[in-house]
Amino acid sequence: MEEGWYFSAERVDDLPASTFVDVALSRRVPITCAPIMAYFSERMHALRPDSLSSQDEFDHLVALECSLETRLKAEAGAVHAGRCTTAGCHDFHLHTAAHTPIAATAAEGDGGSSGLCLQHGAPP
Template sequence: MTDDWDFYSALVDGKPASLYVDLGAKAFAPRKDLPHMAYLRLRMRQPRDDGLSSKAEFDQLIVIEDALTDALCDEHTAFVGRNTSDGCRDFYFYVSAPDTWEARTASAMAPFGDYQFQTGTREDPEWSSYMNFLLPGPWDRQRILNRGVCEQLQENGDALTTPREIDHLAYFRDAASAAAFIDDVRPLGYHIKDEPRHDEEDDTISVEVSRVDVPSMQGIDEVTRPIFEATHRHGGDYDGWGCTVER
């Protein structure tokens, strides 16, 4: 486990889901000494109508999670994330010894006898459950970063209600891709702040564009999505956004 955890929303099997994942574990995944994925599926007692966790059950679910990680995590077991969906909370671990998993989880869940749960393991030496399911894809990763920037603005006294110029930065492999990107976003009302710049060290072309928008927590994903998608459509990398603090 690392200290780099974050959450994002998604659809899993067509149903609303909330995933909480150790993003930092990607740096050492897969660990060859932990080749088995092990899970514990907890059936929530007071889920919301959409299958996600409720405020009424929040504190108890945190108590259970803390008890599980305290009892189970050691040099032979790593907790890498959880998925909450369809009335259940699934905890994902990687372990070295799958044959002891059922007994270990039964012991850890003993204080919570009013909760139903299931456990299981499977071989997963490539950590595919972590890499391909728990980890956010490029757009979900950007949504996490969007929320982080909004939180930083709020911490500096910004109410996130004032329209202001928001700058976006993208990198491309060649001038033709950068030019195609500019042609793509100009009709959307974006202003090209500077001429595309060539970075000799990285051999990339950077393009900075801006538009007046409101960086609200609820609306920032829709603000960034057109630029994000246009960048990827032309083979580039979106490097995020920034704006002034409006107190």
């Protein structure tokens, strides 16, 4: 699949935000093979004064994101859509075909050290 990643510095609820989105997915909407929207949310531990991630934390978050993407692609056919960092939280957004592997992956997290939690839902 063609990827077209786009970075943007924005504001969410009047706080600084950093988004990274695969805009090439817009050519595939709706994603019929993966109709369930999901996101993992991790509370950050080493914030900068503007509530975005420090460089040390960023490196950890990118490693976690790569690990989740690889596992969910293999286990649930997940399609990684992007991430948003704001207000001390890092959200990993994806689309998938099944809830069950996502819930199991969220429960496993990264050994329980990250504070990873899961919220998911189906598009309207």
